[in-house]
Amino acid sequence: MKLITMITILLGFCIIFNTTTLSAYRSSVNQKNIDINEFIIKDSINQINESRLNYFYKNLLNFGVRYTGTPNCSKAGDWIYDEFEKMGLDVEFHEWNYDIYESRNIVATIPGNDQNSNAIYMLCAHYDTFLDSPGANDDGSGIVAIMAIAEVLSIFSFNHTIRFIAFSGEEVGAYGSYKYALEAYKRGDNIVGVLNLDIIGYAETKEGGKIIRFFHESPSDWIAIFAQEISIKYYDILDMSVENLPNYPGADNQAFVDYGYDGVWIAQHDPNLGGHSPDDTFENINISYQMKTTKIMLAVLIELAIKPIHIQVIIKSPLEGKGYINNKPVIELGFPDNFFQRLRGITIVFGRPIANVEIICNDEIKYVIFSINDAFTLWDSEPPYEWKIQGKYYPLFGRHKLKVFAYSETGEYDTDEMEIIFFTTSYQYG
Numbered sequence: 001m002k003l004i005t006m007i008t009i010l011l012g013f014c015i016i017f018n019t020t021t022l023s024a025y026r027s028s029v030n031q032k033n034i035d036i037n038e039f040i041i042k043d044s045i046n047q048i049n050e051s052r053l054n055y056f057y058k059n060l061l062n063f064g065v066r067y068t069g070t071p072n073c074s075k076a077g078d079w080i081y082d083e084f085e086k087m088g089l090d091v092e093f094h095e096w097n098y099d100i101y102e103s104r105n106i107v108a109t110i111p112g113n114d115q116n117s118n119a120i121y122m123l124c125a126h127y128d129t130f131l132d133s134p135g136a137n138d139d140g141s142g143i144v145a146i147m148a149i150a151e152v153l154s155i156f157s158f159n160h161t162i163r164f165i166a167f168s169g170e171e172v173g174a175y176g177s178y179k180y181a182l183e184a185y186k187r188g189d190n191i192v193g194v195l196n197l198d199i200i201g202y203a204e205t206k207e208g209g210k211i212i213r214f215f216h217e218s219p220s221d222w223i224a225i226f227a228q229e230i231s232i233k234y235y236d237i238l239d240m241s242v243e244n245l246p247n248y249p250g251a252d253n254q255a256f257v258d259y260g261y262d263g264v265w266i267a268q269h270d271p272n273l274g275g276h277s278p279d280d281t282f283e284n285i286n287i288s289y290q291m292k293t294t295k296i297m298l299a300v301l302i303e304l305a306i307k308p309i310h311i312q313v314i315i316k317s318p319l320e321g322k323g324y325i326n327n328k329p330v331i332e333l334g335f336p337d338n339f340f341q342r343l344r345g346i347t348i349v350f351g352r353p354i355a356n357v358e359i360i361c362n363d364e365i366k367y368v369i370f371s372i373n374d375a376f377t378l379w380d381s382e383p384p385y386e387w388k389i390q391g392k393y394y395p396l397f398g399r400h401k402l403k404v405f406a407y408s409e410t411g412e413y414d415t416d417e418m419e420i421i422f423f424t425t426s427y428q429y430g
């Protein structure tokens with residue numbers, strides 16, 4: 001048989017096999033238990049289409065200005081809830097109040113199917129607007145993306161849990177996400193990554209049309225790097241690249257970061273046309289760019305949700321947002337208004353509290369290393385993994401970073417860190 005004939009036959013088999021696989025999963029009664037493979041991911045990416053994006057935009061923008069606490073904002077929240085419910089997702093309102101504001105976040109969930117994982121990935125955006133703005137791009141674009149993605153993914157389940165959250169209160173001080181993050185932290189939710197979409201619907205340059213930006217602090221760097229890998233893996237159908245940039249504090253991912261989770265703010269490349277003004281209308285949305293940003297975020301989210309987590313280290317104490325005297329938390333802090341100073345989840349200690357970590361890992365733990373300001377201070381190879389915090393060469397006064405590294409016998413490792421304002425006189429080496 002000629003080589004060319006063999007290739008043709010092989011290709012034919014591949015096409016038939018692919019078609020069978022795809023139609024089989026679509027018609028399958030229980031897609032919740034199927035294996036998510038590359039065919040399914042590519043097909044899901046291709047399910048994102050202009051008419052569904054237009055549908056979500058049209059309905060959301062019908063509510064007009066959606067300033068937090070107004071009837072328009074509330075009606076838009078009801079509509080988002082109903083749409084998530086129509087998709088068959090578990091959906092609930094998360095009611096919050098802060099200062100003069102009272103409102104609701106909408107939370108829709110695809111529970112994870114791996115019994116050994118309590119990990120949660122969040123895809124979020126805000127549905128409230130600035131005082132006089134219809135908020136098409138800010139942040140209708142993010143809301144439209146999470147709804148379109150939720151609709152496509154609603155027939156599946158993945159290893160880890162996915163939560164889609166539409167926040168309110170962003171434009172008045174990111175209070176909806178603050179209250180949610182605080183409560184999630186107190187519940188002990190294992191949120192592994194927060195992907196916050198805010199302003200992803202406009203491009204005016206050729207370069208901008210192919211770029212999406214990830215703003216974040218260094219502990220969340222892995223999310224941007226992972227997204228870059230996904231953009232390369234599916235470049236043929238996404239035609240997008242990811243820019244990995246330093247943090248720009250203040251978006252809805254920030255409260256999660258302040259309470260010890262990892263999270264990124266994801267935004268377009270080009271300027272935000274008509275932002276925070278009456279000009280932020282649907283006419284200024286670039287729908288083909290919105291398609292691309294929605295598609296890449298769908299791909300990143302699925303790939304995260306199926307990726308095994310080999311090891312995870314979580315600092316359990318000191319607690320975020322508490323005032324300590326030695327190892328005793330004596331007061332609840334938080335400073336909700338001071339998010340630009342990054343004081344929301346700050347911890348203040350007088351004396352020496354005990355750092356205690358939880359490690360989630362299927363393998364044996366080799367050791368755990370505690371550090372202050374990236375300087376190695378102690379390793380521990382027996383549980384409980386604990387350390388009575390002190391300085392290394394000098395007393396700790398002011399803001400410092402506690403960072404913990406955990407290593408498995410199989411060579412995997414993970415880190416967790418938190419910022420603490422110390423008043424601690426003792427230190428290891430005088």
Ligand SMILES: [Zn+2]
Pocket residue numbers: 126138139170198199
């Ligand atoms: Zn915004």
